């Protein structure tokens with residue numbers, strides 16, 4: 001006969017502490033999904049707001065728990081105590097606990113409303129670079145309209161290039177279900193809602209490659225719906241834009257030629273879903289535009305690194 005043992009309190013405490021430690025690792029600023037090292041004004045304003053709310057909540061916690069613990073000890077029942085003095089109502093106390101939370105709420109509400117409006121209204125609504133984002137199950141389409149030619153919009157996918165220290169205005173739309181646009185270190189989060197165009201603005205202040213992720217559960221591959229943001233100098237950005245607008249290079253390498261034949265062939269039928277600019281056959285619109293896909297830092301909606309070694313010597 002086995003007997004049930006009482007749970008070991010110490011063991012549970014240690015396990016809880018370990019679990020808390022693991023949870024706190026997520027706050028480490030170097031983590032790609034941590035928002036604690038903001039590198040743009042939008043993410044920084046959101047981080048500042050987080051700290052205001054955090055300290056307001058910490059203040060409330062300490063005051064409430066302090067009063068609770070003090071009262072529990074000071075007025076605890078002692079041997080020989082009879083029934084406590086019976087009382088009803090305390091006007092001063094009731095006014096106090098109405099006014100004090102109101103002050104805390106105003107303290108939180110004012111910076112919250114200011115941040116909401118600052119993030120919603122672009123500092124440069126007309127002149128800045130415009131990118132139209134479309135969420136799809138489960139990838140991202142980025143459209144760069146040409147202000148001088150409405151027919152010359154660049155359509156690309158899963159890699160958002162932006163010039164450093166410049167305002168970028170985004171429109172956010174969805175072709176299927178709800179998604180959410182989130183670049184943890186630069187800006188977020190704004191939902192992409194079918195039939196309801198949302199807008200936001202972003203700015204990257206540090207050159208580099210930044211992780212981004214859909215932040216609204218959108219189906220079974222939601223966790224894989226990632227993209228990368230490349231913040232680069234204006235010159236690099238202009239060069240990228242010009243080269244992306246160009247048709248795909250006709251492959252000369254035998255391996256790349258073989259790949260092209262498979263892509264446009266009757267068996268794989270990649271062409272029926274994907275567009276390759278310059279290809280007569282590959283003009284599919286269901287999947288991401290794959291023109292110049294070999295140049296992207298990541299493939300498969302940002303989930304796999306595009307290792308350059310594999311493409312050495314191949315004209316992309």
Ligand SMILES: [Cu+2]
Pocket residue numbers: 178179180214215216217218219222223225
């Ligand atoms: Cu999603």
